[in-house]
Amino acid sequence: MPCDTISSKQSIYKLCRELKKEEHSLFNCLSSIVEDAAFVSEIRLLYSDLPLFANLRCGLWYAPRPTGTCYFKSTDGHQHQQTFSTTRLNWHVAEIAARKGGCIIVDATRKGKRAPVSSKTAAIGMDC
Numbered sequence: 001m002p003c004d005t006i007s008s009k010q011s012i013y014k015l016c017r018e019l020k021k022e023e024h025s026l027f028n029c030l031s032s033i034v035e036d037a038a039f040v041s042e043i044r045l046l047y048s049d050l051p052l053f054a055n056l057r058c059g060l061w062y063a064p065r066p067t068g069t070c071y072f073k074s075t076d077g078h079q080h081q082q083t084f085s086t087t088r089l090n091w092h093v094a095e096i097a098a099r100k101g102g103c104i105i106v107d108a109t110r111k112g113k114r115a116p117v118s119s120k121t122a123a124i125g126m127d128c
Contacts, residue, residue, distance in 0.1 A: 050104050051068065053093055070092075
């Protein structure tokens with residue numbers, strides 16, 4: 001009986017590994033990008049009065065024709081630090097957002113994170 005249990009656990013483990021490999025296949029990654037880009041397009045239509053900026057780290061994949069670009073990095077404002085990088089001020093984003101009453105920043109995060117790091121980073125960048 002113990003051999004059957006070990007064999008079953010190994011089979012479940014192998015199945016989980018195969019599913020994970022399939023999840024990260026090129027087809028699934030590209031499909032995800034296409035779906036996310038469509039979502040960004042829908043949001044852009046809903047908020048057409050707001051300028052849309054693509055974060056140069058990942059956002060350009062999802063926003064093919066942004067109003068402009070910005071450069072936020074996950075270490076900006078990390079762990080609730082109220083500091084920001086002087087090399088990535090993104091002053092142009094703050095100016096346009098102030099003039100237009102806000103802006104949309106498109107970024108990406110890896111699967112499994114609760115909220116994109118940029119949700120904190122951008123807030124620090126815009127509060128300055």
